[in-house]
Amino acid sequence: MTSTRGATLEFRDVSKRYGGQLAVDQLSFKVPAGRICILVGPSGSGKTTSLKMVNRLIEPTAGSILIDGRDVLREEPTALRRRIGYVIQQVGLFPHQTIAENVGTVPRLLGWPKARIAARTEQLLALVGLEPSRFAGRYPAQLSGGERQRVGVARALAAEPPVMLMDEPFGAVDPIVRDRLQNEFLRIQRDQGTTVLFVTHDIDEAIKLGDRVAVMRGGKLVQYAPPGELLAHPVNAFVAEFVGSDRGLKRLALLTVGGMDLDTNVARAAVSPNAPILSPASTLREALIRMLASEAQVGVVLDGQRYLGLLTLSKIGKMIRSDA
């Protein structure tokens, strides 16, 4: 569990012009080391263009992009790209290489010794949940979509990049697999401590995965905030509409029972036995669903065996109404 490997990533007045059209307009934001920043917005908002300027697949017209304070435009593009992980929606595994060879791509380009590449490949396959002895020797055509995307993530992480770029990586898999891949991705990201810039058009994905969310529209940054704040305080009607009219409910998924003001005036014995038992770590969304499903309409919050108090519907309602 380290978060020291990631680098800081900063956009400073970055613009991209195609002819007379500004695809990205004076974009500025900072991503702290080891955090996940999600670029989200409707199609044509400039999010993918912004992402591809980091590894110089697209060259900015103006401004600078800094990784740990160093401007990417001053670096040799191939050397730069070998230090940045890159995952795309279509994965782009090399069909003629085995899974192990695919994962070892960047270490091989960097000239790592064979034994080190083999060890790292095995470690990464295990990390993304693919049994090395079963998968290392297979070809991409022999894998399912979800398995291929896992290999794509492993390949991007191979040379321990301080920054990883992900362009709608889970957009092409079915919802159940997507949910699982998202959870795995969060676990892996916490484990590797890589700074991630992640593009999606799915606001739910942005809220679930992001430490920071950058909402873009027409090449401009409309709001840059942690997901909770985005839901609680959308800066304008566009963001409010984009995050959805159910933003109050979405926020509940980000808040935990432990962070709530509980009702402690009622003794535990006085509460209906039907009331669900909630732990401080469970989300308010989960708590709400269980409370509504029970006849009691309240939840008993227990920290282990210790009774902390009652969570009531009115407390949750107050939380939704409050803009805090």
Place this chain on the structure above:
Amino acid sequence: MTEGEPLIRWDWIASHLDEFAFRLGEHVELTVIAVSVGFIIAFGLSLLILRAPRTEAPITWVTGTLYTIPSLALFALLIPYTGLTVLTAEIGLVSYTLLILLRNIVRGIRGVPAEVREAAVGMGYSPREILWRIELPLALAVIIAGVRLATISTIGLVTVTSLIGQGGFGFLILIGIQRFFTTELIVGAVLSVALAIVADALLVLLQRRLTPWTRAT
């Protein structure tokens, strides 16, 4: 064919095995040189087309035109300059391989999926590494399909070069015609066809060996 003589005289065949072996060597040599030189030229032209797509139309026009010239006429046109030599034969044979090889090399490389290329660029492959390590290996099946076609058609065409003093098995066919000797004519034709079949089978084996991933499902 003289009256009363059998279509095939097996005794003549048995007594001329040395000559067949000699003609085989000649036939293989003419074919290998033609396909190899043709491949090198077509490869260079393909890279040019891929780098500068504007050159595709003129290059395709020239190689396509060469392909349409009747072989007999082409050899006749070359004789005043290069004589009854291997060079004359090869100029013609190489010319006929270009269109097929060129089209398959270009098609094979263009057939590499865009996302594979994007991933390669994004991970820091240089343009040269992308060509040699990604595009060419992935294009190999299509390229070898082109080499198979070029090889088969060249083996057939080599027999025509007997008219300019070369010819491999074509020499047997030519002499057979001139002497009304069906045995020699048939042997020349059958051996030429057999060579084409064997060469094609060897190239199929080569392709399978070089592209193991195409069979992985």
